[in-house]
Amino acid sequence: MSRDNHDNVIALLATFKHYGETATGGLTRLVYDAHWLQAQQAFIVQAKAYGLTCFIDPMGTVYATTPTRNADEPVILTGSHMDTVINGGGLDGQYGVLASLVAVGELLAQYGPPQKPLGVVAFSEEEGSRFPTTFSGSRWLTQQFNGQDNKLRDTQGVTFDAARQQAVAQLATLVPMRTTPIALAAYLELHIEQGNILNARGDELGLVTAIVGQRRLAITLTGVSNHAGTTPMIGRVDAVAQAVALMHELYQQLPKFDGLRYTIGQIMVSPNTANVIADAVQFSLDIRHEQQALLDEVTRFVMAQVAAGGGKACLTTDISATPLSSVLLEKAAQTAAQQHVRVHKMISGAGHDAQVIAQSGVPVALLFVPSDQGISHAPAEATADQQLIQGQAILQALLYQLGYQSS
Amino acid sequence: MSRDNHDNVIALLATFKHYGETATGGLTRLVYDAHWLQAQQAFIVQAKAYGLTCFIDPMGTVYATTPTRNADEPVILTGSHMDTVINGGGLDGQYGVLASLVAVGELLAQYGPPQKPLGVVAFSEEEGSRFPTTFSGSRWLTQQFNGQDNKLRDTQGVTFDAARQQAVAQLATLVPMRTTPIALAAYLELHIEQGNILNARGDELGLVTAIVGQRRLAITLTGVSNHAGTTPMIGRVDAVAQAVALMHELYQQLPKFDGLRYTIGQIMVSPNTANVIADAVQFSLDIRHEQQALLDEVTRFVMAQVAAGGGKACLTTDISATPLSSVLLEKAAQTAAQQHVRVHKMISGAGHDAQVIAQSGVPVALLFVPSDQGISHAPAEATADQQLIQGQAILQALLYQLGYQSS
Numbered sequence: 001m002s003r004d005n006h007d008n009v010i011a012l013l014a015t016f017k018h019y020g021e022t023a024t025g026g027l028t029r030l031v032y033d034a035h036w037l038q039a040q041q042a043f044i045v046q047a048k049a050y051g052l053t054c055f056i057d058p059m060g061t062v063y064a065t066t067p068t069r070n071a072d073e074p075v076i077l078t079g080s081h082m083d084t085v086i087n088g089g090g091l092d093g094q095y096g097v098l099a100s101l102v103a104v105g106e107l108l109a110q111y112g113p114p115q116k117p118l119g120v121v122a123f124s125e126e127e128g129s130r131f132p133t134t135f136s137g138s139r140w141l142t143q144q145f146n147g148q149d150n151k152l153r154d155t156q157g158v159t160f161d162a163a164r165q166q167a168v169a170q171l172a173t174l175v176p177m178r179t180t181p182i183a184l185a186a187y188l189e190l191h192i193e194q195g196n197i198l199n200a201r202g203d204e205l206g207l208v209t210a211i212v213g214q215r216r217l218a219i220t221l222t223g224v225s226n227h228a229g230t231t232p233m234i235g236r237v238d239a240v241a242q243a244v245a246l247m248h249e250l251y252q253q254l255p256k257f258d259g260l261r262y263t264i265g266q267i268m269v270s271p272n273t274a275n276v277i278a279d280a281v282q283f284s285l286d287i288r289h290e291q292q293a294l295l296d297e298v299t300r301f302v303m304a305q306v307a308a309g310g311g312k313a314c315l316t317t318d319i320s321a322t323p324l325s326s327v328l329l330e331k332a333a334q335t336a337a338q339q340h341v342r343v344h345k346m347i348s349g350a351g352h353d354a355q356v357i358a359q360s361g362v363p364v365a366l367l368f369v370p371s372d373q374g375i376s377h378a379p380a381e382a383t384a385d386q387q388l389i390q391g392q393a394i395l396q397a398l399l400y401q402l403g404y405q406s407s
Numbered sequence: 408m409s410r411d412n413h414d415n416v417i418a419l420l421a422t423f424k425h426y427g428e429t430a431t432g433g434l435t436r437l438v439y440d441a442h443w444l445q446a447q448q449a450f451i452v453q454a455k456a457y458g459l460t461c462f463i464d465p466m467g468t469v470y471a472t473t474p475t476r477n478a479d480e481p482v483i484l485t486g487s488h489m490d491t492v493i494n495g496g497g498l499d500g501q502y503g504v505l506a507s508l509v510a511v512g513e514l515l516a517q518y519g520p521p522q523k524p525l526g527v528v529a530f531s532e533e534e535g536s537r538f539p540t541t542f543s544g545s546r547w548l549t550q551q552f553n554g555q556d557n558k559l560r561d562t563q564g565v566t567f568d569a570a571r572q573q574a575v576a577q578l579a580t581l582v583p584m585r586t587t588p589i590a591l592a593a594y595l596e597l598h599i600e601q602g603n604i605l606n607a608r609g610d611e612l613g614l615v616t617a618i619v620g621q622r623r624l625a626i627t628l629t630g631v632s633n634h635a636g637t638t639p640m641i642g643r644v645d646a647v648a649q650a651v652a653l654m655h656e657l658y659q660q661l662p663k664f665d666g667l668r669y670t671i672g673q674i675m676v677s678p679n680t681a682n683v684i685a686d687a688v689q690f691s692l693d694i695r696h697e698q699q700a701l702l703d704e705v706t707r708f709v710m711a712q713v714a715a716g717g718g719k720a721c722l723t724t725d726i727s728a729t730p731l732s733s734v735l736l737e738k739a740a741q742t743a744a745q746q747h748v749r750v751h752k753m754i755s756g757a758g759h760d761a762q763v764i765a766q767s768g769v770p771v772a773l774l775f776v777p778s779d780q781g782i783s784h785a786p787a788e789a790t791a792d793q794q795l796i797q798g799q800a801i802l803q804a805l806l807y808q809l810g811y812q813s814s
Contacts, residue, residue, distance in 0.1 A: 195637030228670035228693045229756030230602030240671045248655040263635035264647045266681045274691035284681035286635045349636030
C-alpha cells in the first residue's frame with residue numbers, strides 16, 4: 001500500500017463510486033443489492049491488503065480490526081454505512097467508511113498493533129431506502145434490532161430476511177461470520193455535514209455535541225365539505241381555514257423556543273378541489289432540539305395549541321435527543337487545535353449510526369467535514385478533496401491517541 | 408293524460424330516474440350516452456302525449472312547444488338540462504325539465520294554445536361531466552358555442568363531435584331537426600337549491616336576483632427545498648411558511664368585502680414530505696359575488712396581497728356576475744304571494760343554463776325549491792314531494808300569466 005494517505009482516501013472514493021454509479025452521476029447502492037455486495041467485497045479486499053482482520057455479522061456488516069489480545073476485548077470502532085439513498089451522492093456513508101479504513105490501515109502500517117484494538121466498520125444499512133426500516137446495521141450491533149424487520153418487503157416483494165441471507169452468504173465465502181456483537185470501547189463516525197453551517201461560518205471541522213431529538217406530529221382538522229359557491233360564509237366548517245389559523249399560530253409561537261427547528265413540510269387537503277369547502281386537512285409538524293426537556297415542553301405546547309384550534313395531533317416519530325461524549329469531543333478538539341484546524345461545536349439535525357450507538361451507552365464522537373452548499377442525498381453532494389483529506393487526518397490522529405497512547 | 412299534475416311530476420321523476428340509475432341510488436347520465444338517449448327519447452314521447460310539437464337542434468337539445476302563429480315567433484322557454492354529474496342525484500336538471508313539461512302540458516290541456524308560444528327545453532349538456540366543457544346546450548342556443556368543443560375527447564378518447572353526431576342521429580329518427588336557434592322572449596328555470604339557505608330560513612321558494620360572478624386564482628409561492636433537521640431557521644426559504652402567512656392574511660382581509668364568498672379548497676405542496684422544507688406551494692382561491700365591480704375590486708386587492716406576500720397569482724376561471732330579470736322576478740314574487748308561498752330573494756352561488764342565457768340579453772328568471780340539507784350532485788340529493796309540486800305549480804302559474812295574459 002502507498003503510505004501517501006492524502007491520495008488514498010480520494011482514490012478509494014473514486015474506485016468505490018463505481019459500485020452503483022447512476023446515469024446522473026449519483027450513487028444508488030441499496031442494502032443487499034449487487035452494487036452493495038460489490039462494495040462490501042471491495043472493502044474486504046482493501047482491508048485485508050492493509051493487514052486488517054475481517055469478519056461479518058449476520059446483517060452483512062463488515063468489520064476490519066487490528067490484532068487484539070483477545071477476541072472479546074472492547075474495540076475502538078470507527079466507520080459508517082455502505083448503503084445509499086436512491087440516486088444519492090458519493091460521500092454519504094462511504095466517506096466515513098473509507099476514511100476510517102485508510103486511517104486505521106495507515107496507523108497499523110506506521111506504528112504496528114495498537115495497545116487497544118481499533119476496528120473499521122462498514123454498516124450494512126442506515127438509509128432505509130430499500131426496506132421501510134433504518135439503522136438496521138448499528139441496531140443489530142447494539143442489540144436494538146427487532147426480528148420484525150425480517151418480515152419487511154421491498155417494492156419488489158422481496159423480504160428483508162431473504163435479501164439479507166442471500167447477500168450474507170456471498171460475503172461468508174470471503175470472511176468468517178461472528179454471530180455475537182463485538183464489545184465497543186468507543187465509536188467514532190466521520191461524515192459530511194448535511195447542511196451548510198460549516199461552509200457558511202468558514203469552519204473546517206464540525207464537532208457534534210449532540211444529535212437532536214426529533215418528534216413528528218400529524219395534525220388533523222375536520223370540516224364539513226360543501227359547495228364553495230352556494231354555502232354562506234356564516235356556518236361554514238372549513239378545514240382549510242381552521243388549519244391555516246392553527247399553522248399561523250404555530251409559526252407565531254414556535255420561534256419563542258430557543259434553538260428549536262420546526263418544519264411544516266406536508267399538507268394534505270380533502271377533497272382538495274378548488275370549488276369545494278374542505279372536509280379535512282392533515283399537516284405534518286417536524287420539531288427537533290438537542291435538549292429532550294425542551295422537546296417535551298414544545299410537544300406539550302403544540303398539543304395544547306392543536307386542541308385549542310379544534311384539531312387532533314398524533315405523534316408519528318419520536319427519537320430521543322442524544323448527547324455525545326464530551327470526553328471524546330474534547331480530545332477531538334485538542335487534536336484539531338494541534339493541526340490548526342478551525343472547528344465549530346454544533347448540533348446534528350440529522351440522525352446517524354452514531355446516534356443509535358450512543359443511545360446504547362457507548363462513548364461516541366461524530367465529526368463533520370463541510371459539505372458544499374450543504375447538499376446531501378443528491379448527485380451534487382460534494383466536498384473539496386483537501387477537506388476530505390483533512391477530516392481523515394484528524395480522525396487518524398484521534399485514533400492514534402485513543403489506541404496507541406494509553407491514558 | 409291525467410289532469411292531476413300533483414301526481415304527475417313526482418311520477419315522471421320516478422320514471423326518468425330509471426334512465427341511468429346507479430347501484431348507490433344515484434344517477435349517471437352523461438351527455439350522448441345510452442341513458443341520456445333513453446331520457447331524451449322518453450321526454451319526446453311524453454311531450455308528444457301532451458300535444459306539444461317536438462324538435463331538436465344539432466346539439467341534441469330537445470324542444471317541445473305549444474302551437475304558434477309562425478315558426479320565428481319568440482318563445483317563452485322553460486326547462487333545464489338532461490345530463491347529470493357522475494353518480495349525481497335524481498333532481499338536478501331533471502326536475503326543471505319535467506316540472507316544465509308538466510306545467511306547459513297542463514296549461515295546453517286546460518286552456519288551449521297560449522297567446523304567446525311556450526316551449527319546454529331539455530338541454531343536452533350542462534354539467535361538463537363527460538367532456539371538459541360545460542353549458543354546451545345553452546351556449547349553442549345563444550350562439551356562444553365554439554366549434555373548438557367538437558374536438559374535445561372523453562376519457563375513452565371519443566370526441567364530442569363523434570358522440571354528438573351518433574346520438575343526434577338517433578333522435579332525428581323521432582323528430583325534426585332545426586339548425587337555427589329559436590328566438591327567445593324569456594327563459595325560466597326551476598331548480599333545486601344547491602345549498603341550504605331556504606331550508607335554514609324556513610322559506611319555500613327562492614327567487615334568484617343574480618347569479619354570482621366567479622373568479623378562481625391559482626396562487627404560487629416558491630421556496631428552497633432543504634433538510635428539515637439540518638437547515639437553520641434563519642435563512643430558510645420555506646414555501647409553506649410563506650403560503651400560510653399569505654392565506655392567513657387573506658382570511659383576515661376578505662371578510663371586509665360585504666357578501667363575498669371566498670374559499671381556499673386546494674393546496675398542493677412540493678415535495679410534500681414531512682422532513683423536507685417545501686420548495687413550492689400552490690393554493691386555489693375561489694371568490695364569488697353578484698356585483699361584478701366588487702369582484703373586480705377584490706381581484707385587484709388579492710393580486711396586490713399575493714405580490715406583497717412574494718407569490719404569483721394566475722386567474723384560471725373568470726365568469727361574469729349576471730343579474731337576472733327584475734320584471735320576471737316581480738311577477739314570480741306576485742304569483743308566489745297569491746299562493747301564500749314564503750319566498751326569499753337570493754343570489755345563486757352556482758352556475759346554471761339560466762346564467763348563459765341571461766348573458767345573451769334574454770330576460771331570465773331562476774326559481775329554487777329547497778333542497779334537504781343543501782345536498783347537491785350526490786345520491787342523497789332530495790326535496791320533499793310537496794315542495795317539488797309547489798315549485799311546479801308556481802312555475803305553471805307564472806307561465807300562464809306570461810303566455811295567456813297578454814300585458
